[in-house]
Amino acid sequence: MKKGLLAVLVASIGFAGVSVAAEKAGAVNGADLLEKRCATCHPSAxxxxxxxxxxxxxxxxxxxxxxGAKLNAAEKKAxxxxxxxxYKP
Ligand code: HEC
Incomplete structure (x- = not known):
């Protein structure tokens, strides 16, 4: 019983770590954000x-x-x- 609970706890901490890492990686890569979040309505061109x-x-x-573009504050800044x-004048 105790062992099972511990396993669930460890697993959920593991998942949280993965999603935080994924968000951070997305936030720093502007080129990636452009292709993924800005090319849904019009081409990135x-x-x-x-x-x-x-x-x-x-x-x-x-x-x-x-x-309708989906960006959080950190992603917007990046x-x-x-x-x-x-793309400057
Ligand atoms: C929900 C749909 C949608 C998304 C997502 C979207 N756009 Fe647009 N965008 C439009 C529409 C509609 C226009 C105006 C019509 C056109 O020019 O095609 C436009 C026009 C533009 C233009 C040309 C006009 C101008 O203001 O210079 C640029 C640049 C642009 N978008 C950049 C972006 C960027 C950067 C992103 C990502 C953050 C993005 N768009 C995401 C709908 C969208």
Missing amino acids: KVKGAKKSLAQWETTVTTMMSR LVEYLSKT
């Missing part, structure tokens, strides 16, 4: 064709989030930084 400053990308990403470094 639409994004890559644009040239914007950091403030403009921030506005664009905020607009896209209101349209993506805006990536876009402003890669």
